[in-house]
Amino acid sequence: MLFASALLVEAQPQGFPGFQMPETHPQYANVNYAGDDLEAHQMDIYLPESPQQDRYKVVVAIYGSAWFSNNMKAMTFVSLGKPLVDAGFAVVCINHRSSADAKFPAQINDVKAAIRYLRAHAADYRLDTSFIGITGFSSGGHLASLAGVSNDLKTRTVGSTTVDLEGTVGGNLDQSSRVDAVVDWFGPVDMSRMNNCESVNDGRSPEAALIGGAPADLPDMVALISPITYVKAEGPRFLVFHGEADNVVPHCQGVYFSETLKQAGRLAEFVSVPNGQHGPVTFNEDTFRKMTDFFVEESKK
Numbered sequence: 001m002l003f004a005s006a007l008l009v010e011a012q013p014q015g016f017p018g019f020q021m022p023e024t025h026p027q028y029a030n031v032n033y034a035g036d037d038l039e040a041h042q043m044d045i046y047l048p049e050s051p052q053q054d055r056y057k058v059v060v061a062i063y064g065s066a067w068f069s070n071n072m073k074a075m076t077f078v079s080l081g082k083p084l085v086d087a088g089f090a091v092v093c094i095n096h097r098s099s100a101d102a103k104f105p106a107q108i109n110d111v112k113a114a115i116r117y118l119r120a121h122a123a124d125y126r127l128d129t130s131f132i133g134i135t136g137f138s139s140g141g142h143l144a145s146l147a148g149v150s151n152d153l154k155t156r157t158v159g160s161t162t163v164d165l166e167g168t169v170g171g172n173l174d175q176s177s178r179v180d181a182v183v184d185w186f187g188p189v190d191m192s193r194m195n196n197c198e199s200v201n202d203g204r205s206p207e208a209a210l211i212g213g214a215p216a217d218l219p220d221m222v223a224l225i226s227p228i229t230y231v232k233a234e235g236p237r238f239l240v241f242h243g244e245a246d247n248v249v250p251h252c253q254g255v256y257f258s259e260t261l262k263q264a265g266r267l268a269e270f271v272s273v274p275n276g277q278h279g280p281v282t283f284n285e286d287t288f289r290k291m292t293d294f295f296v297e298e299s300k301k
Contacts, residue, residue, distance in 0.1 A: 024074045026093075028125055033094070033117035034110070034170035040070035040101055041170070043094040043114055045125050046077060046085050055128035056090035057299045058118060060111075060179070063093075064138025066206035067107060070098040079283070080135060080185070080291075087292035089299075090127050092118060096143070099209040104225050107210070109167030111147050112177035119175040131299040133181040135291065138249060138278065139206070141187020142227065145257070148182035148238065149230035156230065161220035181298035183239045183291050186278060188249045189257040190228040191215060197252035231260045237268045239294045241287055243276020268294060 026044035034041035047056055061080050063072035076093040084091045096110035115132060122129045136144035146165075150156070154166045166177060188194060192215075194201045200222060201207060203214030211221040223229045238261050242254025251272070258270030271290060276282035 024077050026077070031125075033114045038070075038097070040095050040097045041110065041113075042071075042073065043092055044073050044077065045127075046081060046091045046093070047126060048085055048088055048090075055122070055126050056088065057128045057131040057133075058092060059084050059089045059133040059135060059295055060092045060094060060115060060118075060144075062096070062111065062134070062136030062140030062143050064136065064140045064185075065098070067099040067139045067210045068206065070101055071095050076136075076140070079137060079279075083288040083292050084135075084295070087296060089133075089295065090125070099206070103212045104210050104221070105163045105165055105167065107143055108146050108150070108165055109169050111143050112166055113169035113172070115147070115177045115179065116172040116175040117170055120172040131180050132178070133183070133295045133298065134179045135183035135185065135295075136187065137185035138187060141184040142189060142225075143187075144182055145184045145187050145189055145227040145238070146225075146230070147177070148179050148236045149227050149232070151178045151235045152176075153230070156224060158223045158229070159220040161224060163221075163224050179236055180301075181236045181239075181295055183294060184241070184254075184257070186242045186246055186249050186254065186282060187227075187257075189226060189253050191222045191226045192219075193252065193256065194250065197250050228257055228260050231264050231266065233264045233266070235266060237298060238266055239268045239291065240270045241273065241276075241282060241291075242271075243273045243278065243282035245275050246278045246282070248278040268298075 027047045028045040030042045061076045063076040073093040073095050081091045094114045097106045119129045134144045150165050191207050200215035215222045240258045244251050261267035273282045
């Protein structure tokens with residue numbers, strides 16, 4: 001089920017005809033972090049089933065959909081959430097606006113809004129926000145990585161283009177949107193080298209839909225949507241997974257990102273998975289254990 005789900009996210013991103021979401025049982029379901037009525041601004045909060053403490057450190061998890069979906073939070077838990085809950089974390093699976101709903105930076109604005117909301121309402125959901133980790137797969141890995149490399153960065157300018165990364169979605173602007181550790185599962189992180197690891201994709205690509213035009217025509221935006229642009233010597237540490245047989249997001253994306261993170265002193269480990277595909281094989285017992293061990297260790301710092 002896990003592997004089939006991961007493939008389905010990429011194979012049918014625009015509506016999933018005939019597909020029924022897996023049944024999940026969050027302790028807090030459909031919490032709206034933006035104060036509106038959008039399904040895209042809902043999240044589910046899962047706590048360990050056998051409570052051992054009053055509050056739980058947090059991992060935010062984001063689905064992959066090529067940025068085409070605005071309601072895949074249940075799939076996130078099926079794909080990544082269970083081992084994290086079992087490791088003792090509160091797991092927060094968030095929705096975000098799709099590229100059809102709004103163009104970038106709406107998606108990262110939503111992620112940061114959800115994090116601010118969690119800090120503002122931590123006591124309501126038994127959360128210990130002294131540690132907030134973040135993870136995601138595919139386009140969710142992109143957003144998780146972007147959240148990590150843009151800690152404390154309100155805006156960023158490349159060339160003549162400026163984007164508001166923080167945004168004002170949901171308010172709670174007195175709260176921080178910082179994250180403390182990142183696990184990137186095969187996320188696209190350098191949009192300038194998505195085509196054969198050398199150049200931009202064309203105007204029919206998911207990233208073209210995300211920025212509202214052909215990447216070749218919008219080089220500033222290509223840089224601004226790429227987490228690799230933002231890597232610096234400060235900020236959270238990263239664990240990066242990428243399958244060597246990934247035919248959706250090229251394996252070189254994980255290589256490029258890990259090399260840049262390592263140079264900046266921000267890489268904990270790059271796990272290159274032999275025969276790993278875009279979900280299948282890459283998701284396995286060993287990689288899940290590495291993820292949970294990483295978050296546990298980072299949460300102790």
